[in-house]
Amino acid sequence: MKKTLLFNYGLLILLTISTAVISNFVAIKSLAIGLIMGLSALKFMLVSFEFMELKKANLFWKVSLIFVLFLIVLSVVFISN
Amino acid sequence: METLKINYKNLYFPPGGILMWIIIFLELITFGMALVVFAMYGSEEPEIFHQSRLQLNSTFGAINTVFLLTSGFFMANAVVEFKAKNVKKSSFYFKLTMLGGLLFLILKSVEYYHKIDSGITLETNTFFAFYWLLTGFHLIHVIMGLVILIWTNNGMMKKNSDTEVVDVEACAAFWHMCDLIWLLLFPVLYLIF
Known part of the structure; x- marks a missing residue:
């Protein structure tokens, strides 16, 4: 078991718990939506870059994935607010 | 067994293979567009979406996130072990990965059962049409x-197996894609409205 994978897994669980806490305790809707979607984007990047080893891939794949992710997340955040 | 070193920096050889990544992008764009449309309907019917969202069990959703992330973690380890030619250990991680997926399916079935039992179907309202x-x-x-x-x-467990690193990586990429889609679905459906 690689230590970096274990560290990233721990971070992902921590971010999931943080999302649950934010959704229950942050009263300002727009702030909560921004934080929840931001943390989800972070988790998405951890899974793709670390677990899927996208960090080793050509820059084209990294930039494309980040572009698609941000397009989706930002659209949802702006429409929902 | 594959001994060839793959040059991942080459545009045509991302980890998992170029075809799998084309599929991943198509899936993400499709689900992403659906989520954006879902958010647009949500901004038109905020009260219905809020009341409907409250009928979802976000604890189930969060636990399912943990199941998928855990299974993705084991999948990543399975690839590492396969590359190190520890096929038995890799197979063990494969089984743990499958267990995570199975637990996800069980919890999802329980959630679906509760929804159907409460009379919540595809036709209940726009929110639940998207949900289902x-x-x-x-x-x-x-x-x-x-x-x-x-x-x-x-x-890969067969004698004289011809399973190569690219096969295992492609399999892993597909499994992680399920994680990625869920990481977008969960907050939008269960949390933000």
Whole structure:
């Protein structure tokens, strides 16, 4: 078991718990939506870059994935607010 | 067994293979567009979406996130072990990955049972039409992923196996794609409205 994978897994669980806490305790809707979607984007990047080893891939794949992710997340955040 | 070093920096050889990444992008764009449309309907009917969202069990959703992340973690370890030619250890991680997927399916079935039992169907309202379609399509991907995992695991455990690193990586990429889709579905469906 690689230590970096274990560290990233721990971070992902921590971010999931943080999302649950934010959704229950942050009263300002727009702030909560921004934080929840931001943390989800972070988790998405951890899974793709670390677990899927996208960090080793050509820059084209990294930039494309980040572009698609941000397009989706930002659209949802702006429409929902 | 594959001994060739793959140059991942080459545009045509991302980890998992170029075809798998084309599929991943198409899936993400499709689910992403559906989520954006869902958010647009949500801004038009905020009260209905809020009341409907409250009928979802976000604890189930969060636990399912943990199941998928845990199974993704084991999948990543399975690839590492396969590359190190520890096929038995890799197979062990494959089985743990499948267990995570199976737990996801069980919890999702319980959630679906509760919804159907409460009379919540595809026709209840716009929110639930999206809920059933998006989670349903995702569930089909998870089931397909499990079939691919079983297939690959059986293949690599055979005597004189011809399973290569690229096969295991492609299998892993598909499984992680299920994680990625869920990481977008969960907050939008269960949390933000």
